[in-house]
Amino acid sequence: MQKWIMSGVFVVACALAIVLMFTLPGKEQVAEEQKPTMPAVELDATAAEATVKANCISCHGDQLQGSVGPNLQKIGSELTVDDIYKTITKGKGGMMPSFKDKLKDTEIANVAKWLSEKK
Ligand code: HEC
Structure with a gap:
């Protein structure tokens, strides 16, 4: 019994x-949440430049040469497109703002792709 x-x-x-x-x-799932995955987009350089002009050059300089934020002219040889996407989405340190609520995922992905080709 x-x-x-x-x-x-x-x-x-x-x-x-x-x-x-x-x-x-x-x-794996937990890691995924901390590292947002980038949506697949076709690079649209014109749109990326417009987004960067409107949102980023105040800190990164009009030629991306850097001022408050670091120089991004060769960012593609330092960071992967996923890292750039993550940085823009989540922000970095206390100074780089998060654009999660300001830009669409696809806009951030497009900018990340555009920046990742700067080598
Ligand atoms: C309010 C100022 C500010 C704005 C606006 C801003 N950034 Fe930044 N950004 C910074 C600062 C400061 C850092 C450095 C953060 C650190 O390393 O702690 C940074 C870091 C970065 C990095 C990582 C650089 C590296 O070498 O690790 C990338 C990529 C980046 N910014 C892209 C962008 C993009 C794209 C935009 C526009 C969508 C943008 N930033 C808007 C201030 C800004």
Whole structure:
């Protein structure tokens, strides 16, 4: 009788473990949330330049030569497009603002792509 109960408990525990395995967010999923994934976009250089002119040159300079923010003229050889996307989306340090609520994902992706080609 007691053996029967024990195996019943064991089966329930196993079932619970399996359910938890599938419902708890995996490590990868957590990492994904911290590092937003960039939507795929076709590069539109004209639009990127306009976005940068309107949002970025006040700190990064009209030639991206840097002022308050760092020089971005060769940013593509320092950062990957994903890193640039993440920086623009989330901001950096206390000074680089987050553009998550100001620009569309695709606009940020377009600017990131444009900047990543600056090498
Ligand atoms: C209010 C000023 C300000 C504005 C506006 C601003 N930035 Fe920045 N940005 C900074 C500062 C300051 C840093 C350096 C942050 C640090 O390293 O702590 C920075 C860093 C960056 C970096 C990372 C550079 C590196 O070498 O790690 C990128 C990329 C960047 N900015 C892109 C942009 C883009 C694109 C825009 C416009 C959509 C923009 N920034 C608007 C101030 C600004």
